[in-house]
Structure formats: structure tokens, C-alpha cells
Amino acid sequence: MRAAEMFAKGATQADVAREFGVSRPTALEWHRKWADGGKKALRAGRPGRPPLLDASDMVKVLKALRAGPQANGFPTEMWTLTRVAEVIETVTGVTYHPGHVWYILRDMGWSRQRPARRAIERDDAAIDAWVKNRWPAVKKTPDAGRPGSASRTRAGSASSPR
Numbered sequence: 001m002r003a004a005e006m007f008a009k010g011a012t013q014a015d016v017a018r019e020f021g022v023s024r025p026t027a028l029e030w031h032r033k034w035a036d037g038g039k040k041a042l043r044a045g046r047p048g049r050p051p052l053l054d055a056s057d058m059v060k061v062l063k064a065l066r067a068g069p070q071a072n073g074f075p076t077e078m079w080t081l082t083r084v085a086e087v088i089e090t091v092t093g094v095t096y097h098p099g100h101v102w103y104i105l106r107d108m109g110w111s112r113q114r115p116a117r118r119a120i121e122r123d124d125a126a127i128d129a130w131v132k133n134r135w136p137a138v139k140k141t142p143d144a145g146r147p148g149s150a151s152r153t154r155a156g157s158a159s160s161p162r
Contacts, residue, residue: 003030004039053104057092062108064091 003016007030011019017027033041053061064087069077072087081098084105089095096104102112 001039001042003027004034004042007031007034052094052096053088053092057094058108060091061088061104065108065110 013027013031017024081101085096085098085101
């Protein structure tokens with residue numbers, strides 16, 4: 001914005017380049033933008049590459065994701081980044097690396113969640129009964145009646161007199 005003010009006061013591109021410590025081609029670009037659109041044209045845009053998906057594409061992707069994984073042809077009801085990347089490609093024709101898909105999901109308001117790791121066949125009552133009744137019998141414990149040993153080769157060596 002200060003460069004635009006300098007241009008308005010008649011400063012040259014070389015003056016602006018020196019003042020702000022930028023190259024002359026950069027000052028030239030700023031001058032062209034200022035000459036074409038004034039101060040507003042010099043506002044900073046979005047950094048980096050422009051997104052490959054526009055707003056209408058994002059709506060299509062969101063609709064497909066809300067339908068669920070099985071509605072999109074996957075065997076289970078769990079989304080993975082790879083699956084989401086496949087859906088994005090199917091719906092929009094744009095290919096993303098699965099590692100980048102997370103950024104798209106986050107921008108859409110989705111959060112990372114992990115499924116509970118429990119088997120459908122799990123029987124909590126049977127597990128509790130096994131822990132209470134069977135585990136004590138199979139658990140290895142040192143004999144309470146024997147003295148412990150500091151030696152790996154000779155039991156009871158720690159208690160032997162000198």
C-alpha cells in the first residue's frame with residue numbers, strides 16, 4: 001500500500017525498489033498492478049497455488065461423503081484418506097494425494113476420529129469370568145515360600161551365608 005502511495009506521488013519503480021528492498025521486476029509488477037487497478041489491485045492475494053476444487057466441486061464432494069462409504073462403493077462404513085481421495089477423483093476428476101486430503105476435510109469442517117477397536121463378537125461377561133477364575137491359575141508368580149535369588153545361575157544364593 002505504501003508503494004501505491006509512492007507511485008501516486010510520482011516515485012519511479014527504481015525508487016520503490018530501493019525503498020522496500022525488492023527487485024526492480026517486483027517494483028515493475030507492483031506499478032503495473034497499481035496502474036491497472038489502483039491501490040486495491042496491490043492487495044495481497046491468497047498465498048500459494050490456487051485450489052483445484054472450486055465451491056461447487058466442494059459441495060459435490062461433501063454430498064458424496066455425507067452419503068457414506070458404502071453408498072460410494074466401499075465394503076465398510078469407515079472413511080479413510082485413500083477412500084476420500086478416490087471419491088474426490090470420481091466426483092470431480094481431480095486427483096489428490098491421500099496425505100493432502102486431510103487438509104480438504106479439515107477445511108470442510110470434518111474432524112479425525114478413530115473407531116472403537118472392539119470386536120462385534122466380544123463377550124464382556126466371558127472375559128470377566130476368565131480374568132477372575134482362569135487367569136490366577138495360569139499367571140506365573142514366584143513361589144512365596146522360597147527365598148529370592150540375586151544370581152541367575154544359583155537359586156537361593158542371596159541367602160547363603162559367607
